Amino acid sequence: MSNIDLATWIAASPEECFDLSLNIDAHIASIDSSREWGVAGVTSGLIGLGEEVTWEAKHFGIKWLFTSRITELDRPRSFVDEQMRGPFASWHHRPTFEEHGRRLNHMIETITITQGAGGIYVEVHVQPGARQPRVVGAHDRALKIAVAARPVDGRANEAVVKVMAGVFGIPASDVSVVAGHTARRKRLFAKSISPNEARSRIRAALEADLP
Numbered sequence: 001m002s003n004i005d006l007a008t009w010i011a012a013s014p015e016e017c018f019d020l021s022l023n024i025d026a027h028i029a030s031i032d033s034s035r036e037w038g039v040a041g042v043t044s045g046l047i048g049l050g051e052e053v054t055w056e057a058k059h060f061g062i063k064w065l066f067t068s069r070i071t072e073l074d075r076p077r078s079f080v081d082e083q084m085r086g087p088f089a090s091w092h093h094r095p096t097f098e099e100h101g102r103r104l105n106h107m108i109e110t111i112t113i114t115q116g117a118g119g120i121y122v123e124v125h126v127q128p129g130a131r132q133p134r135v136v137g138a139h140d141r142a143l144k145i146a147v148a149a150r151p152v153d154g155r156a157n158e159a160v161v162k163v164m165a166g167v168f169g170i171p172a173s174d175v176s177v178v179a180g181h182t183a184r185r186k187r188l189f190a191k192s193i194s195p196n197e198a199r200s201r202i203r204a205a206l207e208a209d210l211p
């Protein structure tokens with residue numbers, strides 16, 4: 001298993017970023033396109049240690065429920081939210097916040113790449129309908145991939161496979177969607193590449209997209 005730590009620089013204090021990350025209303029506003037909202041537990045304002053929220057969302061025409069709980073909280077340094085019930089085999093999200101000057105900090109999120117038989121598995125979060133295909137960064141321990149294709153007739157799946165094949169430098173036929181075919185969050189398998197090589201190529205793709 002190999003991890004990638006991705007940093008997002010934000011012109012705000014760690015306290016502001018930390019609280020926004022735990023704000024249910026801010027989360028809903030940031031992902032309005034998926035029509036996601038809280039239906040049980042803490043459904044508005046800040047969620048705290050030991051509290052849960054159940055989300056209802058519609059991705060690629062499929063409605064699903066996902067319940068997460070805040071299992072660790074160290075304001076403004078880090079927190080952990082974990083899946084209690086939902087569609088994923090496991091889901092463990094730990095963003096951390098580090099201050100660099102009075103009004104500049106970065107949020108660090110980790111993406112896990114898992115070794116499989118003859119290749120690697122990586123979780124991705126797909127953003128369809130983007131202006132151009134690219135690797136965006138991290139999203140809830142998954143690699144966020146923007147694709148121009150719309151989620152119609154498997155086109156978004158084909159597009160994300162093409163993007164990741166380009167990132168890894170392997171044929172598109174060596175990359176496949178193995179879970180989440182009709183969801184934004186997918187699990188991909190890539191043949192003939194090691195976790196360390198995948199990590200290096202993902203970092204290179206992110207750095208190439210920096211302004």
